[in-house]
Each structure stands twice: as structure tokens, then as C-alpha cells.
Amino acid sequence: MTLRVCLLFCLFFLLNSSLHAQKKREYFGWNLVWSDEFNADGAPNPANWNFEKGFVRNHELQWYQPENTYCKKGKLIIEGRREKRPNPNYDPNSQDWKKSRKEIEYTASSLKTQGLHSWKYGRFEMRARIDTRSGLWPAFWTLGVEGEWPRNGEIDIMEFYRGMLLANIAWGSETRFKGVWQDLKKPIETFEERRWGKKFHVWRMDWDEKAIRLYVDNELLNFVELAQTVNRDGSGKNPFMQPHYLLLNLAIGGDNGGDPSGTKFPSKYEIDYVRVYQR
Numbered sequence: 001m002t003l004r005v006c007l008l009f010c011l012f013f014l015l016n017s018s019l020h021a022q023k024k025r026e027y028f029g030w031n032l033v034w035s036d037e038f039n040a041d042g043a044p045n046p047a048n049w050n051f052e053k054g055f056v057r058n059h060e061l062q063w064y065q066p067e068n069t070y071c072k073k074g075k076l077i078i079e080g081r082r083e084k085r086p087n088p089n090y091d092p093n094s095q096d097w098k099k100s101r102k103e104i105e106y107t108a109s110s111l112k113t114q115g116l117h118s119w120k121y122g123r124f125e126m127r128a129r130i131d132t133r134s135g136l137w138p139a140f141w142t143l144g145v146e147g148e149w150p151r152n153g154e155i156d157i158m159e160f161y162r163g164m165l166l167a168n169i170a171w172g173s174e175t176r177f178k179g180v181w182q183d184l185k186k187p188i189e190t191f192e193e194r195r196w197g198k199k200f201h202v203w204r205m206d207w208d209e210k211a212i213r214l215y216v217d218n219e220l221l222n223f224v225e226l227a228q229t230v231n232r233d234g235s236g237k238n239p240f241m242q243p244h245y246l247l248l249n250l251a252i253g254g255d256n257g258g259d260p261s262g263t264k265f266p267s268k269y270e271i272d273y274v275r276v277y278q279r
């Protein structure tokens with residue numbers, strides 16, 4: 001092997017190693033215990049994700065279905081689409097909003113690791129690009145494996161709607177189905193980076209037996225001590241001292257999502273990776 005070829009080989013090896021190190025981010029004192037890099041084109045790995053289906057929560061406009069999600073070129077894509085068809089669960093006499101709607105007007109997907117993977121404490125990280133146009137409501141969040149909402153605990157590592165980035169923690173109040181919220185709403189326009197919504201960003205949660213911290217691009221957005229998060233129903237249970245599972249979804253409209261009528265579809269929520277580290 002000539003010296004020139006050897007030098008070129010060494011340079012290629014160093015560059016490849018550097019790229020690999022960037023792709024597989026390492027943190028001192030943390031071990032990567034689970035990840036999905038979405039490197040295989042096609043449907044998401046069924047060993048990691050299952051799907052919510054139909055109309056699910058918050059009076060949202062979208063019908064959840066697996067068909068709106070696929071992996072391509074190392075990214076998980078969740079598409080929001082404007083498409084009209086009959087609601088198969090329609091009942092003109094029903095008071096249930098999921099059944100009283102005659103038609104489906106939008107579709108999207110919601111993926112979760114429930115029943116497959118859950119973790120108690122750790123560093124949870126996602127690199128993604130979100131669509132910040134009107135009516136879109138992408139999220140990266142967790143729910144506790146036991147208990148009804150919100151007494152099972154909810155952590156919104158990333159939520160976006162109506163021009164605001166959110167980072168929230170919720171647990172049970174004295175009233176059933178009513179949460180106590182430690183929330184943060186940060187207008188996108190307050191980020192100094194130009195064209196913030198057009199770029200990929202890294203969302204992270206650091207969660208241990210003492211506190212939860214939520215970040216975007218290493219900027220601390222929200223913090224709560226677990227001493228404060230005991231459910232107020234008299235049970236003495238703390239929903240953040242149990243395993244949680246992950247959810248990735250793109251909602252449209254609904255109670256908080258805003259008006260999508262002027263937004264062009266399809267919309268894409270693009271996820272580069274999701275990783276879980278533990279000490």
C-alpha cells in the first residue's frame with residue numbers, strides 16, 4: 001500500500017468514526033439501553049412500536065392509522081393528511097364525539113411503546129424536525145404504565161401548537177381526570193436561531209428519583225422535583241416513581257391544536273432517532 005493510499009484510508013476511517021460518534025451520541029456516566037435509529041426503510045419496527053387507531057383524545061380532528069407512518073433514509077416520517085371519508089364508527093344518536101362525527105377529514109399516526117418497552121428513570125432523547133404551521137400538534141411524551149390518567153403521570157418532553165413550544169409534567173389532583181400541571185410555553189419567535197422551525201432539534205428529558213428536567217438543544221425548559229408530584233387523591237402514590245412508555249404522534253386541531261383549514265397538506269413530523277440512556 002502506497003503512503004498516499006494509506007493516508008487516504010486513515011482519513012476516511014477518521015471521518016467515518018467521527019460521523020459514527022456524532023450519530024451514536026455518548027454521555028459520560030450513561031449507558032444506551034434502547035434506541036430506534038429508523039435505518040430500515042418501510043414500516044416502523046413492530047418490536048418497538050404499536051399504533052393508536054381512530055379518534056383518540058382532546059377532540060382532535062385526525063383519525064389515527066398506521067398508514068401515515070413510514071421510515072425512509074434514516075428518518076421516521078409521520079404524515080398529517082387532509083382526506084375525507086366516512087367515519088366507520090358513526091352513530092347519529094351518539095353523544096360521544098368519536099362517534100357523532102359523520103366523516104373523517106384528516107388522518108395522521110400515533111406510535112407508542114406501551115406493552116413493548118418502558119423505563120423507570122433515565123435520559124430520553126429525540127432528534128426531530130417539526131412542522132410549526134397552523135393547526136399542527138406534534139408531540140414526544142410519556143405515560144406511566146399503571147393508573148388512569150393523569151394519576152399515571154404524563155411528561156410532555158416536546159409538544160408544539162399555536163406558535164408555542166411546550167414542556168409539561170402532569171400528575172393527579174383531588175378530582176378524577178383533572179391534572180396538576182407544571183407547564184412551560186415558549187413562543188417559537190423567542191428562539192434566536194433563524195428559521196428555527198425549519199431545522200432539526202434535540203429534545204431531552206433527564207429523570208431520576210429526585211427530579212425531572214426537560215430540554216431543547218441543551219436549553220432547560222422545565223424542572224420539577226418529585227417531592228411535589230405525589231397524586232393528591234390520598235393514595236400517596238407518585239406516578240413518576242414507576243416505569244413510563246413513550247409516545248410519538250402528530251395531532252391536528254382539537255382542544256389546543258388550532259385551526260388547520262388554511263394549512264397545506266401533507267404535513268411531516270420527521271424523527272431522526274429516539275434513544276433512552278440509563279446510569
